[in-house]
Amino acid sequence: MSFLPYFDVDESLRGLAGKAEGFGRHAIGGLHGEIYYVTSLADDGCGTLREGCRRKEALWIVFEISGMIELLTSVRVSSYKTIDGRGQKVKLRGKGLQLKECEHVxxxxxxxxxxxxxxxxxxxxxxxxxxxxxxxxxxxxxxDGLIDITCQSTDITISRCHFARHDKTILIGANSKHIMDRCIRVTIHHCFFDGTNQRHPRVRFAKVHLYNNFTTNWAIYAVCASVESQIVSQCNIYEAGNKKSVFKYLTEKAGDKEEESSGAIRSEGDLFLNGSQACLNTNKDHLEECVLKVDEHYTAWTVQPATLALKQTIKMFAGWQDVPRPQLGFS
Structure with missing residues (x-):
């Protein structure tokens, strides 16, 4: 399994901490906290996921049971938490997770x-x-959305996730008036966007690095660059269904500007299948000026050429995995 981007993170329970690539690479979660065991599938109370997430101290949250947790309200996750589903099959339904004014999750x-x-x-x-x-x-x-990243939230990585049976997938930046969202930085890699309609992602203001993702059979567009966004699409695989246009540009007026603008996308080594059409901005000088240079933000990431073999690997290893819980303790 050495072809996976961080194949060694499952060798010990807390070996996961600090092993993200990209903008979220410093996330340590509950590395320095106690282990909290989820023993109940109830919405709230002793031994529940909600109880662990609301605690203020650092915690590494693991599950002793598999099953469905019906959430009556969103679960507020406090800082320095790892919610680690390895070793069980846990499903959340009803509501989701809310990461509000927190860090290291x-x-x-x-x-x-x-x-x-x-x-x-x-x-x-x-x-x-x-x-x-x-x-x-x-x-x-x-x-609504599967993942929303807004309101000055930043330094985030989304990796090896599977998105399916949905319309609005990932939103980064919610409103053209939110000019403070110029601070947002997100990395998305080795994800499988499996017939979801749009927003893979849709971006306002943020700097976004996409690499080694597989996006297929979208209904509207694959990636959308709106006001002042800077997107690098590197070695991704785009396989069209009926809709062929991969990249979309939407113009909006930033809250502190008089003129409308869209974002910019630079495609590097992407693979376009089944008639998919990039529809890129062809002004290279504009791209060099307006799109982030990834190596100015981080110098190492696991990227492979976009190939049909990579497509199969992403499909196999994206999303929930039937892996055992690693040994407890520190790596």
Missing amino acids: IVCNLNFEGGRGHDVDAIQIKPNSKHIWIDRCSFQYYS
Whole structure:
């Protein structure tokens, strides 16, 4: 399994901490806290996920049982938490997770299936949250977004996740008036966007690095660059269904500007299949000026050429994985 981007993170329980790539690489979760055992699938109370997430101290949260947790309200996750689903099959339904004004949170190996109610997101990251890593999770059937990153939340990595049966997948930056979102930085890699309609992601203001993702059979567009966004699409695989246009540009007026603008996308080594059409901005000087240079932010990341073999690897290893819980303790 050495071809995986961080194949060694499962060697010990807390070996996961600090192993993210990209902008969320500093996330340590509950590395320095006690282990909290989820022993109940109830919405709240002793031994529940909600109880562990609300505690103020650092915790590494693991599950002693598999099954469905019906959430009546969103679970507020406090700082320095790891929610680690390895070793069990845990599904969250009804509501999702809310990461509000928190830092150093890791969410790993969970299923998010079926959010109910108005404007329910699977994971909502806002406001002012940072150092977040979402890894190996499966998402489908929420009433609003699957992951929303807004309101000055930054330094976030989403890796090896599976997104399916949904419309609005990942939103980064919610409103053209939110000019403070110029601070947002997000990395998305080795994810499988499996027939979801749009927002893979949709971006306002933020700097976003996409690499080694597989996006297929979108209904509207694959990636959307709106006001002042800077997107690098590196060695991704885009396989069209009926809709062929991969990249979309939407113009909006920033809250402190008079003129409308869109964002910019630079494609490097992407593979376009089944008639997919990039529709890129062809002004190279504009791209060099307006799109982030990834190596100015971090110097190492695991990227492979976009090939059909990589496509199969992403499909196999994205989303919830049937892996045993690693040994307890520090690596």
